[in-house]
């Protein structure tokens with residue numbers, strides 16, 4: 001069922017429940033994101049994609065990556081309220097990950113120069129969940145997941161042990177927008193968390209590991225390249 005909504009003054013007809021961010025994209029309106037990937041189910045964790053959605057005179061801030069298009073909805077993607085809140089979200093991200101180049105660049109682009117919060121740490125993971133969802137939904141393995149709560153929350157293999165299901169494809173490494181995951185044996189600069197991804201299942205290849213002649217591998221690489229381009233900061 002098609003619905004009609006207005007985004008930044010432009011009218012658009014889309015299928016009901018289309019995420020607002022997709023409808024905005026069709027109008028050429030770009031909304032900043034960190035945890036969104038169109039090939040993965042939305043997670044709504046970074047809050048950077050917030051927009052203001054109006055029903056009559058009442059409005060509320062919603063995350064556009066998972067808020068569904070409804071008949072008669074009016075959306076503002078860059079109202080004062082949106083920009084102010086988005087800036088605050090960015091400040092929090094910068095406070096969490098002050099050393100991540102991509103976060104610093106994005107903050108600068110959004111005019112967030114001085115962090116108003118006390119520096120919270122030198123982490124690289126913004127808990128966007130892209131790696132977890134990609135491993136589950138693209139690779140079909142679920143070798144990593146979120147563990148713990150609050151400030152202890154992190155992405156890891158079950159019990160932090162070497163995974164016996166990870167195929168070492170590197171998808172999580174490629175899709176991570178902060179460069180937080182490095183494959184074992186490739187330690188990054190200080191501050192990176194190196195996850196032990198386990199051994200490759202070398203016995204499972206029917207093409208004698210000749211990736212250059214493997215249709216599956218090439219198709220997979222193309223998919224990954226597109227994924228990287230859409231999430232790299």
Ligand code: SF4
Nearest residue numbers: 135166167169170172
């Ligand atoms: S390298 Fe392992 S953990 Fe990362 S996406 Fe591939 S299977 Fe999942």
Ligand code: SF4
Nearest residue numbers: 125126128129131176
């Ligand atoms: S490791 Fe990277 S992709 Fe995974 S949750 Fe953290 S920042 Fe996101």
Ligand code: FES
Nearest residue numbers: 044046047049065
């Ligand atoms: S992109 Fe929507 S919450 Fe992260």
